[in-house]
Structures are given as structure tokens and as C-alpha cells.
Amino acid sequence: xxxxxxxxxxxxxxxxxxxxxxxxxxxxxxxxxxxxxxxxxxxxxxxxxxxxxxxxxxxxxxxxxxxxxxxxxxxxxxxxxxxxxxxxxxxxxxxxxxxxxxxxxxxxxxxxxxxxxxxxxxxxxxxxxxxxxxxxxxxxxxxxxxxxxxxxxxxxxxxxxxxxxxxxxxxxxxxxxxxxxxxxxxxxxxxxxxxxxxxxxxxxxxxxxxxxxxxxxxxxxxxxxxxxxxxxxxxxxxxxxxxxxxxxx
Amino acid sequence: xxxxxxxxxxxxxxxxxxxxxxxxxxxxxxxxxxxxxxxxxxxxxxxxxxxxxxxxxxxxxxxxxxxxxxxxxxxxxxxxxxxxxxxxxxxxxxxxxxxxxxxxxxxxxxxxxxxxxxxxxxxxxxxxxxxxxxxxxxxxxxxxxxxxxxxxxxxxxxxxxxxxxxxxxxxxxxxxxxxxxxxxxxxxxxxxxxxxxxxxxxxxxxxxxxxxxxxxxxxxxxxxxxxxxxxxxxxxxxxxxxxxxxxxxxxxxxxxxxxxxxxxxxxxxxxxxxxxxxxxxxxxxxxxxxxxxxxxxxxxxxxxxxxxxxxxxxxxxxxxxxxxxxxxxxxxxxxxxxxxxxxxxxxxxxxxxxxxxxxxxxxxxxxxxxxxxxxxxxxxxxxxxxxxxxxxxxxxxxxxxxxxxxxxxxxxxxxxxxxxxxxxxxxxxxxxxxxxxxxxxxxxxxxxxxxxxxxxxxxxxxxxxxxxxxxxxxxxxxxxxxxxxxxxxxxxxxxxxxxxxxxxxxxxxxxxxxxxxxxxxxxxxxxxxxxxxxxxxxx
Numbered sequence: 001x002x003x004x005x006x007x008x009x010x011x012x013x014x015x016x017x018x019x020x021x022x023x024x025x026x027x028x029x030x031x032x033x034x035x036x037x038x039x040x041x042x043x044x045x046x047x048x049x050x051x052x053x054x055x056x057x058x059x060x061x062x063x064x065x066x067x068x069x070x071x072x073x074x075x076x077x078x079x080x081x082x083x084x085x086x087x088x089x090x091x092x093x094x095x096x097x098x099x100x101x102x103x104x105x106x107x108x109x110x111x112x113x114x115x116x117x118x119x120x121x122x123x124x125x126x127x128x129x130x131x132x133x134x135x136x137x138x139x140x141x142x143x144x145x146x147x148x149x150x151x152x153x154x155x156x157x158x159x160x161x162x163x164x165x166x167x168x169x170x171x172x173x174x175x176x177x178x179x180x181x182x183x184x185x186x187x188x189x190x191x192x193x194x195x196x197x198x199x200x201x202x203x204x205x206x207x208x209x210x211x212x213x214x215x216x217x218x219x220x221x222x223x224x225x226x227x228x229x230x231x232x233x234x235x236x237x238x239x240x241x242x243x244x245x246x247x248x249x
Numbered sequence: 250x251x252x253x254x255x256x257x258x259x260x261x262x263x264x265x266x267x268x269x270x271x272x273x274x275x276x277x278x279x280x281x282x283x284x285x286x287x288x289x290x291x292x293x294x295x296x297x298x299x300x301x302x303x304x305x306x307x308x309x310x311x312x313x314x315x316x317x318x319x320x321x322x323x324x325x326x327x328x329x330x331x332x333x334x335x336x337x338x339x340x341x342x343x344x345x346x347x348x349x350x351x352x353x354x355x356x357x358x359x360x361x362x363x364x365x366x367x368x369x370x371x372x373x374x375x376x377x378x379x380x381x382x383x384x385x386x387x388x389x390x391x392x393x394x395x396x397x398x399x400x401x402x403x404x405x406x407x408x409x410x411x412x413x414x415x416x417x418x419x420x421x422x423x424x425x426x427x428x429x430x431x432x433x434x435x436x437x438x439x440x441x442x443x444x445x446x447x448x449x450x451x452x453x454x455x456x457x458x459x460x461x462x463x464x465x466x467x468x469x470x471x472x473x474x475x476x477x478x479x480x481x482x483x484x485x486x487x488x489x490x491x492x493x494x495x496x497x498x499x500x501x502x503x504x505x506x507x508x509x510x511x512x513x514x515x516x517x518x519x520x521x522x523x524x525x526x527x528x529x530x531x532x533x534x535x536x537x538x539x540x541x542x543x544x545x546x547x548x549x550x551x552x553x554x555x556x557x558x559x560x561x562x563x564x565x566x567x568x569x570x571x572x573x574x575x576x577x578x579x580x581x582x583x584x585x586x587x588x589x590x591x592x593x594x595x596x597x598x599x600x601x602x603x604x605x606x607x608x609x610x611x612x613x614x615x616x617x618x619x620x621x622x623x624x625x626x627x628x629x630x631x632x633x634x635x636x637x638x639x640x641x642x643x644x645x646x647x648x649x650x651x652x653x654x655x656x657x658x659x660x661x662x663x664x665x666x667x668x669x670x671x672x673x674x675x676x677x678x679x680x681x682x683x684x685x686x687x688x689x690x691x692x693x694x695x696x697x698x699x700x701x702x703x704x705x706x707x708x709x710x711x712x713x714x715x716x717x718x719x720x721x722x723x724x725x726x727x728x729x730x731x732x733x734x735x736x737x738x739x740x741x742x743x744x745x746x747x748x749x750x751x752x753x754x755x756x757x758x759x760x761x762x763x764x765x766x767x768x769x770x771x772x773x774x775x776x777x778x779x780x781x782x783x784x785x786x787x788x
Contacts, residue, residue, distance in 0.1 A: 029787075184415050
């Protein structure tokens with residue numbers, strides 16, 4: 001069984017995001033970038049399945065500018081066998097990403113496609129679902145536990161009501177939740193070995209996919225600052241303020 | 250415990266200007282050398298913080314074609330100002346009356362973090378293997394006592410010291426020569442200086458704490474290329490320090506403050522001195538209407554020539570401020586750090602090729618412009634132990650008339666941890682409340698640094714005696730760690746009238762001030778898990 005894992009390069013989750021002054025986006029110059037955290041879980045799970053003897057190959061793929069290759073390199077350092085970097089500049093919306101992934105799936109013919117449940121930059125939470133529709137494959141989203149069985153998967157999903165366990169046939173798409181596993185560290189010798197693993201480069205335009213954005217971005221702005229709180233002397237004053245000033249009761 | 254090990258010709262600890270220059274020069278001299286460089290930050294540059302007005306002298310030697318290599322050195326210094334601040338007034342000092350070392354017209358305003366990122370690209374293109382996220386935690390010695398290499402930090406250890414499922418043991422990196430380039434107060438450099446008695450016969454090292462904020466200011470207040478320094482308010486005559494304000498590109502200014510860690514009053518809070526400094530009318534008028542976008546702090550070397558330890562030992566060299574090559578009156582350490590790295594690389598190349606002893610490092614150093622610079626600068630900082638006014642008068646005579654050639658050398662008498670007076674003998678300082686416009690509390694400042702340490706790991710700030718803070722330091726010095734730490738790591742909390750010393754190690758921005766200033770030297774800074782600490786952008 002072969003597993004394709006999609007990873008995305010995003011601004012590191014510890015970095016305080018700053019909006020560009022002209023409102024066209026957020027500042028990314030000289031900002032620490034990392035792998036989208038749930039994508040780390042997706043890679044970890046794929047590698048674990050391979051280590052358990054239930055998969056034969058793990059292929060990591062990313063789509064983006066030249067530096068996005070680092071994200072594939074990191075996946076190779078924690079156990080992916082080889083990488084694919086689809087080069088594309090500018091904003092890529094989930095539809096464009098899933099169309100590119102569809103082309104790669106046609107070519108690579110994996111049995112499973114894993115990815116994070118959503119990216120922490122645009123928070124779209126759409127790519128897995130769209131890819132599932134394009135391929136007409138079953139999907140299991142928000143996976144917190146994956147059991148690989150003969151030609152099917154048993155997946156526990158993190159949903160609002162609690163945990164839901166479903167069974168889906170293979171081939172399938174799985175989007176991974178942060179609770180799925182604890183990603184391993186890339187050890188120094190493995191980082192060295194990863195430098196020698198192959199990364200295939202493909203230019204997005206060569207895949208015949210129209211990646212132009214379908215959404216028009218009007219403005220990016222910071223959330224309004226929270227106003228300072230006030231202290232009230234007693235319950236009566238609180239009720240009075242809630243009634244007359246905040247007008248919520 | 251058996252660990253995996255990897256062998257290199259040269260192992261370099263630290264990806265700042267000195268370590269990267271060592272790496273680049275080594276590969277230039279002999280491209281077949283195997284060179285690796287470890288960096289504790291999550292990426293090169295993420296733990297670098299500096300003013301920075303950059304003198305290109307060492308870079309001109311290292312990469313003469315730097316202008317063609319898309320380097321991040323763009324903003325030439327166009328104008329200089331020096332102000333003496335009173336509480337509300339300011340007096341502009343004519344720049345022609347400044348000593349030559351403080352004139353900057355040939356220099357550039359840069360982000361040192363970005364310079365390091367660029368130097369790392371140059372080093373990697375020459376074949377240097379760079380490993381960010383891997384702190385060197387221990388030194389390995391051969392049986393004959395010489396340095397053999399280092400061990401990287403174990404990963405995946407929990408708070409109690411147990412191995413987690415994700416445990417990944419550190420590995421041994423063995424070098425024919427190991428170069429320590431950790432910057433000011435490197436924790437391995439500290440061990441080497443003690444073990445090999447490298448400071449014997451030298452004055453105690455002197456340190457400062459430097460703060461930096463980046464502000465985006467209104468166009469009308471911004472003057473790209475302007476360099477401004479101040480002395481005076483809010484510090485009193487007996488406390489050494491001053492500010493810098495550099496107008497960089499994109500309407501940004503680099504605003505900072507440096508305070509000598511030989512201050513005497515345990516009630517002094519370096520952080521709050523910096524915050525209130527920004528409310529001075531001469532500063533406020535420039536930053537008003539602007540926005541603070543970055544914050545950080547780092548200890549720096551101030552001891553200079555008298556305090557510089559021997560920089561070689563069997564199997565290893567110290568470079569940059571791991572030894573202490575900063576030129577204090579020039580307020581610059583990047584070019585000197587880089588030069589020391591270049592000299593170290595030349596030394597290593599001759600050592601490996603011609604079996605010359607590493608002690609030739611000292612001869613090469615003594616014949617370099619670096620030595621001459623540090624020698625001529627040597628009397629400035631100690632003269633300020635007589636106070637700001639006498640210090641300035643002496644510095645004028647020493648630097649303008651005699652150009653550093655006076656036939657005597659003033660001494661640094663005390664280490665910085667020895668200078669605090671008991672709390673009950675010193676005046677309390679009432680700092681103004683933060684207004685969240687110009688001045689901010691430590692929590693919101695640390696937030697801007699992007700600092701994080703993986704939770705559930707051992708505390709990396711080790712107390713030699715865990716009871717000392719409450720049983721002794723609190724009573725005698727009102728536990729100054731609460732104030733000298735620029736990130737709010739140390740707190741004294743009261744529960745049912747019992748005081749408790751709390752260490753919020755996840756906030757640590759790796760400045761090393763506690764390791765330096767703790768009056769009983771009770772705090773030992775060690776490396777946390779790789780990648781922890783701040784994520785500075787263009788600091």
C-alpha cells in the first residue's frame with residue numbers, strides 16, 4: 001500500500017501574525033515558517049503505518065514557492081521515502097490545490113491520501129473534502145485514530161458531539177486531527193539522510209490545472225482590540241450596567 | 250549510554266556572525282574540509298538580536314563581493330545625532346566632538362538576524378552542514394583532557410526527567426577542532442573558561458543587558474539612515490547605559506537600550522528603565538502614532554580587552570562574544586566577532602594542514618586590526634565606574650586626544666554579580682504604569698518575541714540551591730531576578746504568607762542575564778530542547 005501525504009508550509013504557530021499596512025495580506029518576510037501542525041500528524045501516521053508493515057511507501061508532496069521544498073525535506077527527515085514539490089507562486093486556493101493533488105494521484109496511484117484537517121494560515125478546511133469529491137473517493141475527516149484493515153480503514157473522528165468511528169473502503173482520503181499522534185523529532189542523522197532522498201520537481205502549469213484564484217480578497221485587517229474591563233462594586237451595579245449600558249438583559 | 254556519533258573536521262557551536270564567518274572562511278581555505286554548524290534556535294537568525302550599525306570591514310575581507318550577492322546590507326548611515334537627556338530636556342552634542350570610534354558615516358543600519366540568515370546561505374552554498382534546532386548541551390573530552398566534540402540535547406524528556414515516547418537521544422559530534430561561537434555567556438564557553446582557566450590573570454568579564462524594539466513609525470517622523478544615541482535620563486550618574494535609535498527601511502526604527510549589569514541598586518529594573526525612557530519628549534515625539542512590532546533582549550559583553558580570556562585550548566577555540574570580542578565604545582561587536590571567526594578559520598586550516606599548534610590563534614589575533622581596536626578601546630568602559638560625567642571627560646581625553654594610546658590600562662574591579670548593594674540600603678524606584686501606547690508590560694512584550702518551549706520538559710534554568718532565592722536572596726536583595734529578567738521568568742509568589750520562587754522557564758528568551766547577575770551565581774542557564782526560545786524576525 002502506498003500513502004501520499006500532503007504538507008503545507010505556513011507561518012510558524014508561535015509567530016505573532018502582523019497584517020500588512022496596505023491591508024493586502026500578512027507579513028511573511030523574515031518570518032519563521034514551519035510545516036502546518038496537523039500535516040506533521042499526517043506524516044507521522046503514514047510513517048507509523050509503514051513501520052507496522054501495513055504500507056510500502058510514503059510519498060510527501062507540497063505545492064508552493066521554491067522554499068516550500070523545506071517542508072518536504074522535513075517530512076523526509078521523519079520517515080517519508082521520497083518527495084514531490086509542485087512549484088507554484090502566489091495564492092493557491094483549496095480548489096486549485098485539490099485539482100493539482102488529483103493530477104498527482106492519477107500519476108502516483110496511491111491507496112491513501114493523508115493531510116492535515118486544515119491549514120493554520122487560511123483555516124479553510126476544504127482541500128481533503130474537495131479532493132475526495134474530485135476523485136470520487138470516500139473521505140474520513142478529523143481523524144484522531146486510524147486502524148488499517150484489509151482493504152478498509154476504521155477511523156475515529158473528532159466531531160462536535162464526541163468521537164465517531166466509521167469504516168471506509170480504500171482508496172480513501174483522510175484528514176488528520178492534532179490528537180492523532182505525537183509527531184516524532186527529526187534526528188540529526190535522519191536529517192542528513194533526508195538530504196539524499198529524491199524530491200521530484202513539477203511545475204504546476206505543466207499539469208494543465210487552472211490555479212487562478214476564484215475568490216476576490218477585499219481586505220485583510222486585524223481583529224478589533226478588546227476594550228479594557230471595568231470593576232463593579234456590587235451585584236446591583238453589575239445588573240444595572242448590563243441592563244442600561246450593555247443592554248444585554 | 251551509547252550514542253550515535255558523527256565525525257567532522259570542524260564542529261562549530263552557534264550560528265551567529267562569528268560561527269558563520271568561521272565556517273565560510275574554512276570552506277574558502279579548503280573546500281574538502283567537513284564542517285558542521287549547530288544552532289539551538291529553530292532557524293538561523295531566530296535567536297539573534299543586535300542594534301545594529303554594521304561596519305563592513307570584516308565582511309569586506311570575508312566576502313569582498315557581498316554587494317553583488319543580494320546581501321541584506323542596504324541602508325547607509327546618512328546622519329548622526331547624540332543627545333544628553335535630562336528629565337525633560339535634551340542637549341544635542343555636536344558629532345564632530347565625538348571620538349572617531351563613535352562616528353558611523355561609513356556604516357550601515359542592518360538587521361543582524363537577517364545578515365546571519367544570508368551568511369548561512371553563503372555557508373551552505375560552500376558545503377557547510379547547518380543544523381538549526383540542535384543545541385549542543387555537553388562537551389566531550391578526550392582522555393588527555395583535550396576537547397573532543399559535543400553532544401546535542403536529548404529530545405523528548407519530560408519534566409521529571411523520564412523519556413517520553415518521542416524520546417530521541419542526542420548524538421555525539423566529534424571534531425578534530427571544535428569552535429565555540431555561542432555568543433555572550435555561552436553555557437559551554439563558560440564551562441571551558443573555568444576548566445581550562447582561560448581567564449587567569451584577566452579582569453572579571455563585564456556584561457550589559459540590551460533591549461530592542463522595532464517600531465513602525467509615521468512617515469513624517471522617519472528619516473532613513475539616521476543614527477541617534479542618547480546618554481543620561483532615566484539612568485542616574487552612577488549607572489552605565491544609554492539608548493540607540495536607528496532609522497531603518499520601511500518606516501521602521503530599531504529602538505533600544507543598554508544597561509551595564511554592574512548596576513548597584515537591586516530595586517533597579519532594566520526593563521522598566523527602557524520602557525520609561527520611551528516617554529522622554531525627545532523620543533516620544535518620534536514614536537508617537539507608531540506601532541511596536543517586535544521586542545527582545547540579550548546580554549552583551551562589555552569587558553573588552555582586559556577581560557578577554559585566552560581563546561584557545563587543546564582541541565577547541567572560542568570565537569566572538571563566547572570569548573568577548575565586542576568593542577564597547579564603538580558599541581559594535583559584529584565585525585569583531587566575524588574577524589575573530591576568520592582568524593580562527595585560518596588557525597584551524599594551518600593546524601590541520603601543517604600540524605601547527607592552536608596557540609597560533611593568539612599570535613594571529615595580536616597581529617590583527619581586531620587586537621588594535623580592542624586595545625585602543627580598553628579604557629573607556631572602566632572609566633565610567635567613576636560616573637557618567639567623569640567617564641565622558643576621561644573618554645574625551647583618552648579617545649580624542651590620545652586615541653586610546655595612554656600608557657596605562659584601567660581595571661574592571663568586580664564581576665557583575667558582586668556589585669549589588671543590600672536592598673535596604675538602596676532607594677526603591679517607582680516606575681510609572683504602562684500606558685499600552687508607548688510602554689508595555691513584560692507579558693505583552695514576550696508575546697511579540699514568539700517565544701515557546703515545548704511543554705513538559707525539564708526546567709532549563711537550574712538552581713544550585715533551590716532554597717536560596719527565598720531564604721537569602723529575597724531578604725537581602727528583594728530577589729532581583731524578578732526585575733533583571735526581561736521576560737518575567739522569575740516571580741516571587743505569596744501563598745498563605747509563605748513566599749515561593751517560581752520559574753516560568755517557557756518564557757525564557759535566552760538572554761543569559763540571570764546566569765550573569767544572580768548575586769550568589771545560583772542560576773545556571775542550560776540548553777532547553779532544540780528549537781525552543783524566541784523566534785525573532787528582523788532583529
